[in-house]
Amino acid sequence: MSNPNEILDPQLQLYEKRKGVYPKAVDGTFRRLKWAIMAVTLAIYYITPWIRWDRGPYAPDQAVLVDLANRRFFMFGIEIWPHEFYYVAGMLVMAGIGLFLVTSAVGRAWCGYSCPQTVWTDLFQHIERAIDGDRNAQFRLQDAPWGPKKIIKRLSKWTIWLLVALATGGAWIFYFADAPTLARDFFSGEAAFVAYATVGVLTATTFIFGGFMREQVCIYMCPWPRIQAAMMDEKSLTVTYKDWRGEPRGSVKKAEAQPGSFGDCIDCNQCVAVCPTGIDIREGPQIGCITCALCIDACDKVMDQVGRPRGLIDYVTEEDAELEKAGQPHTPVLKTLFRPRTILYFSVWGAIGLAMLFAVGNRTRIDISANHDRNPLYVQLADGAVRNAYTANLRNMENRPRTMEVSMSGLGQAVLWSSEGSRETAGQTVTVDVPADSVGRLRLFVAAPGIGASREEFVLTVRAVDDRTAQDSHNVFFERPESAE
Amino acid sequence: MVDKQRIDEATGTQTVGHEWDGIEELDTPMPRWWLWTLYATIIWGLVYVVLYPAWPMVNSATEGVLGWSSRGDYQKALAAREAELEPIRQALVNTDIHDLPDNPQLLNEAVQGGRSAFKVHCVQCHGAGAAGSKGYPNLNDDEWLWGGDMEAIEYTLVHGIRNPDHDETRFSQMPAFGRDGILQSNEIQDLVSYVRVLSDREPQSASSNRGAALFEINCAVCHGNDAKGDRTQGAPNLTDAINLYGLDRASLTETITNSRYGVMPRWGHRLDAATIRMLTAYVHSLGGGEAAPVSEDTATEQAAIATDAETPVDEQS
Numbered sequence: 001m002s003n004p005n006e007i008l009d010p011q012l013q014l015y016e017k018r019k020g021v022y023p024k025a026v027d028g029t030f031r032r033l034k035w036a037i038m039a040v041t042l043a044i045y046y047i048t049p050w051i052r053w054d055r056g057p058y059a060p061d062q063a064v065l066v067d068l069a070n071r072r073f074f075m076f077g078i079e080i081w082p083h084e085f086y087y088v089a090g091m092l093v094m095a096g097i098g099l100f101l102v103t104s105a106v107g108r109a110w111c112g113y114s115c116p117q118t119v120w121t122d123l124f125q126h127i128e129r130a131i132d133g134d135r136n137a138q139f140r141l142q143d144a145p146w147g148p149k150k151i152i153k154r155l156s157k158w159t160i161w162l163l164v165a166l167a168t169g170g171a172w173i174f175y176f177a178d179a180p181t182l183a184r185d186f187f188s189g190e191a192a193f194v195a196y197a198t199v200g201v202l203t204a205t206t207f208i209f210g211g212f213m214r215e216q217v218c219i220y221m222c223p224w225p226r227i228q229a230a231m232m233d234e235k236s237l238t239v240t241y242k243d244w245r246g247e248p249r250g251s252v253k254k255a256e257a258q259p260g261s262f263g264d265c266i267d268c269n270q271c272v273a274v275c276p277t278g279i280d281i282r283e284g285p286q287i288g289c290i291t292c293a294l295c296i297d298a299c300d301k302v303m304d305q306v307g308r309p310r311g312l313i314d315y316v317t318e319e320d321a322e323l324e325k326a327g328q329p330h331t332p333v334l335k336t337l338f339r340p341r342t343i344l345y346f347s348v349w350g351a352i353g354l355a356m357l358f359a360v361g362n363r364t365r366i367d368i369s370a371n372h373d374r375n376p377l378y379v380q381l382a383d384g385a386v387r388n389a390y391t392a393n394l395r396n397m398e399n400r401p402r403t404m405e406v407s408m409s410g411l412g413q414a415v416l417w418s419s420e421g422s423r424e425t426a427g428q429t430v431t432v433d434v435p436a437d438s439v440g441r442l443r444l445f446v447a448a449p450g451i452g453a454s455r456e457e458f459v460l461t462v463r464a465v466d467d468r469t470a471q472d473s474h475n476v477f478f479e480r481p482e483s484a485e
Numbered sequence: 486m487v488d489k490q491r492i493d494e495a496t497g498t499q500t501v502g503h504e505w506d507g508i509e510e511l512d513t514p515m516p517r518w519w520l521w522t523l524y525a526t527i528i529w530g531l532v533y534v535v536l537y538p539a540w541p542m543v544n545s546a547t548e549g550v551l552g553w554s555s556r557g558d559y560q561k562a563l564a565a566r567e568a569e570l571e572p573i574r575q576a577l578v579n580t581d582i583h584d585l586p587d588n589p590q591l592l593n594e595a596v597q598g599g600r601s602a603f604k605v606h607c608v609q610c611h612g613a614g615a616a617g618s619k620g621y622p623n624l625n626d627d628e629w630l631w632g633g634d635m636e637a638i639e640y641t642l643v644h645g646i647r648n649p650d651h652d653e654t655r656f657s658q659m660p661a662f663g664r665d666g667i668l669q670s671n672e673i674q675d676l677v678s679y680v681r682v683l684s685d686r687e688p689q690s691a692s693s694n695r696g697a698a699l700f701e702i703n704c705a706v707c708h709g710n711d712a713k714g715d716r717t718q719g720a721p722n723l724t725d726a727i728n729l730y731g732l733d734r735a736s737l738t739e740t741i742t743n744s745r746y747g748v749m750p751r752w753g754h755r756l757d758a759a760t761i762r763m764l765t766a767y768v769h770s771l772g773g774g775e776a777a778p779v780s781e782d783t784a785t786e787q788a789a790i791a792t793d794a795e796t797p798v799d800e801q802s
Binding site for chain 1: 514515516517518519520612613614615616623625626627628722725726727770772773
């Protein structure tokens with residue numbers, strides 16, 4: 001690096017080896033917050049598939065279940081069918097707008113606290129410190145030659161990592177099948193290949209991403225930091241080093257020797273030592289900063305020790321930073337928080353949520369759709385009447401078998417029968433049993449006099465016999481030959 | 486360009502030398518592991534080339550040591566499906582055709598299978614929707630030339646209609662009344678009038694009255710005195726709304742003068758029994774299928790049972 005000509009030689013710098021990050025343990029407000037969030041998120045992830053939820057004899061009793069094989073999505077009291085996938089799309093839209101909202105208000109809080117990459121990396125780093133010791137011990141072990149001690153430490157660390165990774169990958173599959181059954185099958189070697197493959201892939205990614213890739217995932221692989229950078233503005237909270245207060249840096253001794261020449265930063269490097277992504281926050285906001293605020297904890301502790309005010313590194317908006325630099329008070333928190341942008345995001349987010357709640361509350365759990373036969377469009381019958389045929393799908397989205405009645409209206413002098421019946425016994429309705437939580441396919445025949453319009457619209461209506469208020473209609477056409485000879 | 490390369494002060498990184506309106510691009514080094522992923526994909530590629538078909542040669546590609554091929558996969562899937570269907574096919578063959586409607590699940594399987602087989606063997610004449618066309622019967626309607634219950638349909642399928650060189654084929658032949666000189670052309674016109682009166686397409690007239698007399702002599706032997714046809718001979722019902730060759734005067738004249746009849750190949754020696762049964766179930770399901778007629782044996786038995794019930798026990802022989 002000393003010779004400028006060397007740096008200008010592109011060959012020398014095409015690729016860069018990852019610089020190891022050995023973050024130091026730290027305690028403080030934000031560290032404790034991170035502990036709490038880690039406990040909650042991990043608990044949600046590992047425990048959710050095991051929560052039971054009684055839905056009666058015809059549906060699974062798992063509270064959260066993505067039943068891909070049967071194309072059903074269960075979430076506590078809500079069951080979603082494939083044709084209702086817009087609820088999932090709506091939830092994804094809400095998740096997206098929710099991230100916009102969170103980012104514009106409190107910056108990269110997702111990155112710093114609840115992103116799985118952050119949570120599992122944090123977990124892996126705790127394991128690392130338990131085996132290898134804190135930052136300095138880790139440095140020494142890294143530089144130490146391979147010997148029995150290093151091998152044992154490395155093997156035990158990797159083994160624990162692997163077990164955590166296995167549990168992580170293992171927990172994932174329980175969301176897609178009955179958890180107790182799958183667990184039994186999994187350990188007795190009877191589960192489907194896809195279960196083992198999924199666990200294998202997720203174990204490998206957890207092990208590699210949490211153990212070795214860590215901040216590289218955030219900096220090079222994840223698109224979200226880039227998007228978040230665009231979502232933030234001067235009123236978004238971000239971890240800020242108050243350079244106007246800290247600079248120029250100088251040790252306590254220097255400051256004592258030359259009072260007034262130095263800022264509050266004693267250049268102890270604690271903020272760098274605790275950083276899980278290995279950056280120096282004093283260089284300003286940067287892509288590598290996930291705003292986990294551990295540097296705030298570290299700096300506050302040092303400031304307490306040297307008897308200077310806390311908050312040399314603090315959560316501050318860019319606007320407040322400018323104000324503070326100019327010696328003015330911060331903008332009131334509520335004013336920063338409630339601004340057109342956040343209100344708009346929240347309104348959209350809330351509107352989608354309310355609309356979906358309303359839709360879920362009002363959706364019918366019985367449904368008919370009917371396809372008119374296209375070939376042939378109509379069939380001339382011997383007695384001069386014309387017959388049309390339809391394939392109707394009757395959805396019974398409740399978890400019990402139901403008897404349904406299909407009736408027709410709007411087509412004079414016509415009769416309706418299904419493939420079970422015949423024209424001789426035909427009437428205005430057809431009754432059929434539809435099994436619980438499934439689609440009944442019904443072949444319907446309609447015969448009407450041959451004289452009439454070549455195309456007439458009429459209505460097929462399905463009602464549940466046990467609850468006549470539950471009904472759904474579908475408009476279909478009755479076709480006749482253009483004109484009789 | 487290269488002479489514009491410089492070290493960016495803020496980051497200490499070299500620029501690539503491009504500049505757009507004062508915006509420059511940093512030449513940040515790639516992470517080393519990124520290179521490993523490249524090597525990994527190269528190794529993956531090499532392994533793939535060895536294991537799977539890869540290099541295109543003149544006639545085919547290199548086969549790969551695993552011997553995998555998409556065609557092979559397809560054959561395997563097909564064989565697996567065949568094996569899956571085998572019990573159903575067995576059950577179909579072993580089930581009496583009259584009992585098939587009592588087994589809705591098996592009947593449904595048969596109809597689905599028949600739908601597929603129909604698309605391969607039958608659509609050429611009867612059309613994709615089995616709606617037929619002029620000269621080829623519509624299988625959806627409720628008129629049958631040779632019978633529309635399961636057994637009759639299966640017989641037609643197995644033996645065909647007017648199949649040459651097959652003794653059991655369904656056979657009948659309408660004479661060519663005009664061509665063979667049986668009737669004069671004015672007589673044929675009178676017959677045409679009568680046939681149109683039969684199906685309400687024309688009002689009664691002197692011509693049709695003359696035709697009625699001719700009908701009784703020449704046609705009633707097959708089509709019946711009431712002109713309602715005879716299924717044992719495949720003679721169509723002339724009084725209903727359905728007609729295979731058209732009921733306009735020209736079509737009828739042509740039919741009576743030169744005679745018209747269709748030919749259907751027999752499938753008994755081409756398709757296995759299970760497929761034929763599937764086709765039977767499918768055709769029967771299209772909407773015009775008829776219930777099995779009560780056979781004479783059954784009728785006698787039922788009558789006997791009824792008689793037994795009424796007859797005192799001691800009078801039985």
